[in-house]
Each structure stands twice: as structure tokens, then as C-alpha cells.
Amino acid sequence: MIGIVDYGMGNLFSVSKGLERLGADSFISDDPKELSKSKGIILPGVGSFRDAMSLLEKQKLDEFLREYVADGGYLLGICLGMQLLFDESEENGPAKGLSLIPGKVVRFKGVDANDQVYKVPHMGWNRLEFKHASPVNEGLEEDHVYFVHSYYVDTDESFVTASATYDVEVPAIVGKGNVFGMQFHPEKSGNMGMSLLGNYLSLVEGKEEA
Amino acid sequence: MLTKRIIPCLDVKDGRVVKGIQFVSLRDAGDPVELAAFYDQEGADELVFLDISASHEGRETIVDVVQAVAGSLAIPFTVGGGINSLADMKKILRAGADKVSLNTAAILRPDLINEGADYFGSQCIVVAIDARYDEELGSWRVYTHGGRKPTEWEVIEWAKEAVSRGAGEILLTSMDCDGEKQGFNIALTKAVSEAVSVPVIASGGAGNAEHFQVAFQEGKADAALAASIFHYKETSVKEVKSFLKQQGVVVR
Numbered sequence A: 001m002i003g004i005v006d007y008g009m010g011n012l013f014s015v016s017k018g019l020e021r022l023g024a025d026s027f028i029s030d031d032p033k034e035l036s037k038s039k040g041i042i043l044p045g046v047g048s049f050r051d052a053m054s055l056l057e058k059q060k061l062d063e064f065l066r067e068y069v070a071d072g073g074y075l076l077g078i079c080l081g082m083q084l085l086f087d088e089s090e091e092n093g094p095a096k097g098l099s100l101i102p103g104k105v106v107r108f109k110g111v112d113a114n115d116q117v118y119k120v121p122h123m124g125w126n127r128l129e130f131k132h133a134s135p136v137n138e139g140l141e142e143d144h145v146y147f148v149h150s151y152y153v154d155t156d157e158s159f160v161t162a163s164a165t166y167d168v169e170v171p172a173i174v175g176k177g178n179v180f181g182m183q184f185h186p187e188k189s190g191n192m193g194m195s196l197l198g199n200y201l202s203l204v205e206g207k208e209e210a
Numbered sequence B: 001m002l003t004k005r006i007i008p009c010l011d012v013k014d015g016r017v018v019k020g021i022q023f024v025s026l027r028d029a030g031d032p033v034e035l036a037a038f039y040d041q042e043g044a045d046e047l048v049f050l051d052i053s054a055s056h057e058g059r060e061t062i063v064d065v066v067q068a069v070a071g072s073l074a075i076p077f078t079v080g081g082g083i084n085s086l087a088d089m090k091k092i093l094r095a096g097a098d099k100v101s102l103n104t105a106a107i108l109r110p111d112l113i114n115e116g117a118d119y120f121g122s123q124c125i126v127v128a129i130d131a132r133y134d135e136e137l138g139s140w141r142v143y144t145h146g147g148r149k150p151t152e153w154e155v156i157e158w159a160k161e162a163v164s165r166g167a168g169e170i171l172l173t174s175m176d177c178d179g180e181k182q183g184f185n186i187a188l189t190k191a192v193s194e195a196v197s198v199p200v201i202a203s204g205g206a207g208n209a210e211h212f213q214v215a216f217q218e219g220k221a222d223a224a225l226a227a228s229i230f231h232y233k234e235t236s237v238k239e240v241k242s243f244l245k246q247q248g249v250v251v252r
Helices: A012-021 A049-058 A061-070 A190-209 B032-042 B056-072 B086-094 B104-108 B111-120 B155-164 B186-195 B209-217 B237-246
Strands: A002-005 A026-029 A040-043 A074-078 A104-107 A122-127 A144-149 A151-154 A160-166 A168-176 A179-182 B005-013 B016-018 B047-051 B077-080 B099-102 B125-134 B139-144 B149-154 B169-174 B200-203 B223-226
Touching: A002 A012, A012 A026, A012 A190, A012 B056, A040 A061, A040 A190, A049 A061, A061 A074, A074 A190, A122 A160, A122 A168, A144 A160, A144 A168, A144 A190, A151 A168, B005 B032, B005 B056, B005 B200, B005 B237, B016 B032, B032 B047, B032 B056, B032 B237, B047 B056, B056 B077, B056 B086, B077 B125, B086 B099, B086 B111, B099 B111, B104 B111, B104 B139, B111 B125, B125 B155, B125 B186, B139 B155, B149 B155, B155 B169, B155 B186, B169 B186, B186 B200, B186 B209, B209 B223, B209 B237
Parallel strands: A002 A026, A002 A040, A040 A074, A074 A179, B005 B047, B005 B223, B047 B077, B077 B099, B099 B125, B125 B169, B169 B200, B200 B223
Antiparallel strands: A104 A151, A122 A144, A160 A168, A168 A179, B005 B016, B125 B139, B139 B149
């Protein structure tokens, strides 16, 4: 059973529909007690980093997520949910994150090294380039996934499972221990997105059997 | 590298897709879910559903359509037509759409763009602009009410205003080119794309695969939308994409 964290931001419906298409049971909750019963958690989210963190803190979900992960629970952050896993973001002035993976969230500059202007947000289908092997990309070939974001994560390459190129090398799939993040929307990324979500589910289910 | 997007547009009236008649292979060519799945299979990068229902009862059905499509489709989709308030946006986005497209309502009350962007984030808010060249203005003028009413706005000024208020994307339709199948309006598309920092979707005038190539390479469009050439099978998303690949345009 997958718990989807509801903290008032994000398209929870499309994430839960994505899981449903994969035949997985899921529930949506903002209650740490309920969420603690799940074998794996998904932290979705669109919107601003600062608003998201203050909503998480208000419901004590930040503390809960840190404990959940420390106890070995699987956590997958999607889009803003992935950015929240890191130390801080420069969105609306520096704001503290969950600090589950080292790194910070910065804005696309909008101007490249040759002074050429490029579009922000990074919106549309971009190709994943695999950097490291992970249970999440296991058995899959590099393919396109759907991104929509104006900020990206600046982190050590050892945490980057896959990246995409948009002026800079954008960390697209990150992982550290039992914590994972996807900057794109797997639930909106066709068959490739479904396969990536499926791999996360298998990981969680493997834990259930153990 | 970020790919150029091809976006089929489906007109929905009273919960049914109209102009979907050429799909003889489908059991029900008016079913939004079946058509959405068809275009997904074809390699469409996104879909736009435009609600053209005339009656209030007809418009109510769009929520059911959105819910049904969201349950089966694994690519993003936008819903436009008849969205006049934050409450309308909430209804559509909570039903599972990824973006809403605002047109006349945004011109009548530009704060609607701010309200939507503040509540849902810019990535959910598309501003659709219907543009027609105006000799007197020496530029393109914004039209509302399905292209029937001229406004005071010049297109580039309005596009910039919409983006400054939080629009995350501009859906730009050339009324001069729409339905002519002679190609997208390149001058218009380029002017708007270079004036704003957000992606621009070119619309109106697609007649063949080459028109898409020109829209991307010369018009600087980030995405291109078409309706009838796909619906009437004059070409397919697949054909357009394989042509674009040959021409060096990066597509999925």
C-alpha cells in the first residue's frame, strides 16, 4: 500500500490514477499516523517551495517524513516533492527543505553561456541520460519524460541516477538510500513514466515480502 | 535536449468530441477517452480539449470528460473553453486536467490569470490568444469571443502582460491562417516567442508536416497545435514527427 502525502499542493489525482493504472493500491492522507502504515510514500507537489514546506511543517509532516525515512521507509518525491528532499531552495528567498539528500534548489538562469535567452520553465519532453544504476531505472532504456519546472537541484553527482540537458545538466532522477526523487512527472510521461513508477512499486513491494 | 511538442486539439461539445468522424477504426469516434488514447498511441506529446458547448448543461459535462480522460491518459492535457473563474479552474484541475487555458475571460478580467497562477502555479495556466493582423494598428490585434470581437490589445503587449501576471504558456492562434492549411503564421509566432520568456504554442494553419518544421525552425515555436489535418487523417502525428526528425528537429 502506497501513501500519497496530501499537504494541500499538487495534482494528487493524477499520481493516484497513475498508480491505479499499475494495479497498485494507494491512499491519500495528510495524517502522519495514517501514512505511517504505508510501505512506501510518494510526496507529490507543484507550486512554491516555501509554501510547501510551511504546509508540511504545519501538519508536522516534515518531522514524520524524516522519521519514516530513518526507520527505513521508502520515499519518492515527484517534481516539487523531489526538490523538498534537499537542504534549501532559493525560491522566494532561501527556504529550508527536508535535508534528506544534500544539495540546494536553484533557478534556471534563462540566459546561456553565449548570452542566448532560453525559455523558463523547462516545459515539455526531454530525454533521460542514465548516470548510475538504481532500482528505479533497472531494466529500462533511456527515453523521454515530461518536465515542468523553473528550479532545479544542484547536488553531488553521486546522488544523480539520471539527468536531462537543458542549458545545464538537470538532475532528473536522484536517490540516496531509501529516498528517491523524480524532477519530471512520471504519471504524465507515457510508458516510460509508468515503467519508472512501476520500478519504485516493485521496490516497495519487495520490502513488503521481506 | 528538450523536444518540440505536437499537440492535437479536440473540440468537445456536450461531452462528445466533434469532427472526429474519420476514425473508422474506432468503435466510437465521439468518445473523448478513445480519441485521447488513439492520439497517445500515435505519439502526441500533449492534448488540448476545447469545450465548445453552447449551453450551461453542455458545459457541465466537461468535468466528466476530464475525469474519464485523466483516468486513462498518461500524457498531459489542457482544457479550454468557458473557464471564467477560479472556481471553474478548480473544478477542471481537480478533475485531473494538467492545465487550463484562459481566453476571453482573461481579457475581460486579467486578474484571473494572477489568481490562477497564485493558486495552482504558472505551469497550470495557459493564456490563449486569438490574433488577427490589423492594418491600422500595424500589428496583430487580440480578438475575443471566439474571434468575433476585437479588443484594444495589441498581441505582443497582451502576451507580455499575461506572462507578467503568471501565464506559464501562450497558445497563439492566427485567425488569418486558421483553416487555410497554408502554414502557421511565422511572423506572428516568432514575434511573440521572442517577446516572452515562456513557451509558445503555434496554432492555426497547419496543412502538412513541413509547416510544423517552419513553425519550429523559423517561428521559434516550442510546440504546435493542429486539429483538422489530424482528425481528417490528412497526415498523422507519427508522419509529422518522422518528417521532423529527418529535418533535424528534435522530437520525442
